[in-house]
Amino acid sequence: MFHVKQIKNNDTLFKKTIDLLFQENHHHNLSGIKDWQGMYEQHILDSQFLSKFILQTEKSELLVLDLGSGAGFPGLVIAIENPNKKVIMIDSNKKKTDFINLALASLNLPNASSLNKRIEELGCPQNADLVCAKALTSLDVLLEYASPLLKLNGILVAMKSLDIEQELADAALVAELLGFEEPTIVPYSLFQRNRQLVVFKKTKKAKIELPRNSGEAKNKPLRSKK
Numbered sequence: 001m002f003h004v005k006q007i008k009n010n011d012t013l014f015k016k017t018i019d020l021l022f023q024e025n026h027h028h029n030l031s032g033i034k035d036w037q038g039m040y041e042q043h044i045l046d047s048q049f050l051s052k053f054i055l056q057t058e059k060s061e062l063l064v065l066d067l068g069s070g071a072g073f074p075g076l077v078i079a080i081e082n083p084n085k086k087v088i089m090i091d092s093n094k095k096k097t098d099f100i101n102l103a104l105a106s107l108n109l110p111n112a113s114s115l116n117k118r119i120e121e122l123g124c125p126q127n128a129d130l131v132c133a134k135a136l137t138s139l140d141v142l143l144e145y146a147s148p149l150l151k152l153n154g155i156l157v158a159m160k161s162l163d164i165e166q167e168l169a170d171a172a173l174v175a176e177l178l179g180f181e182e183p184t185i186v187p188y189s190l191f192q193r194n195r196q197l198v199v200f201k202k203t204k205k206a207k208i209e210l211p212r213n214s215g216e217a218k219n220k221p222l223r224s225k226k
Contacts, residue, residue, distance in 0.1 A: 013080050013107055014044045020103055021071055028095045030071040041191065047074030049188045050132055050159055051081045053197055060084055062129045065149055067119055068136035072100040074159070078132075079112035087112040090119060120211040124148035134159040137218065139171035139198060144217045147178040147202060148210040156180070156200040162187075164198070171200075174222045179204040 018040045025031050025039075033039050051074060054064065062085040066075035069089035079087040089112065091097050097116040104112055115122075131146040131154070139158060146156040160167070168183070175182065179202045186197040211217070 010080050014040070014077070016107060017072075017076055017080075017103055018044065020106055021099070024099055024102070025071075028099065030096055030099050043071070043073045044077060046159070046190055046195070047077035047134070048081070049190070049195075050074045050134075050157060050197060051078045053157065053186065053199075054078055054082055054085065054130060054132075057130075059129065062086070063127060064088070065090060065128045065131045067131060067133040067142075067145060069096070069100065069114070070134075071096050072103055072114075074132060074134055075112065076100070076103060076107070076109070079109045080107070083111055085111060088115060089113070090115045090117060090122070092116065092118045118214055119145045120214045120217070122149060122211070124210060126151055129154050130157065131155075132157045132159070138221075139164070139167040140174050140221055140223045141217050143171055143174060143178045143180055143200060144210065144212075144222060146200075147180070147206045150202045152202060152204070154202050156202070158198045158200075160196055160198050162194050162196060168198075170221075170223045175200065177207050177222065178202075178210075179206045 018036060021030060021039055022036050031039060033042055064078055064085055064087045066089045069075045069091045072089055075087050075089035089100050094116050097114040100114040128149045129151060131149055133142055136142060142158055180200040181203055184199045186199060188195055
């Protein structure tokens with residue numbers, strides 16, 4: 001179990017991010033959380049656990065893809081706390097990527113950008129060092145999304161609650177097919193709620209051609225073929 005210590009130098013940027021989100025959320029429904037403090041806790045503080053995990057990597061330069069980033073979390077926090085790492089936030093909802101672009105301009109974060117695309121439209125670049133996602137989809141589907149995007153020895157980090165036994169079982173059915181080792185679990189706590197980072201390392205190329213057609217990963221999951 002690990003805990004996050006707030007970095008005072010970044011606190012101004014974090015508050016500015018939530019000020020902007022709180023203001024824009026009235027017009028564009030960017031977050032289901034409506035109060036300022038709740039936004040700060042659920043978007044900033046929760047994202048910091050993943051950010052600190054990334055900060056511990058030995059690589060000074062790193063390409064991070066935040067899949068289904070929504071209004072920019074955890075990507076914005078990662079970019080603020082890891083200025084030497086390139087962060088690309090990807091979401092198919094244009095109003096959310098528009099907000100990310102507004103936040104990037106306001107915060108002056110040259111190491112970050114957004115893409116308004118479906119994940120399957122990214123193709124198979126295999127150039128990311130790390131792929132992350134918060135509350136996007138089940139682990140087995142996430143493995144399929146991440147595999148064609150990651151370099152060999154790249155990692156996928158999913159932010160999850162504790163009650164994911166079935167997700168872990170489903171992921172175990174497809175992990176080897178998609179080139180991943182068994183996951184490592186990194187537990188953490190947020191306001192007395194236990195959560196975890198589920199970390200998969202890609203050590204081989206996938207045994208199938210990826211990405212599949214748009215929507216197939218969710219609607220025709222590979223686990224159903226096992």
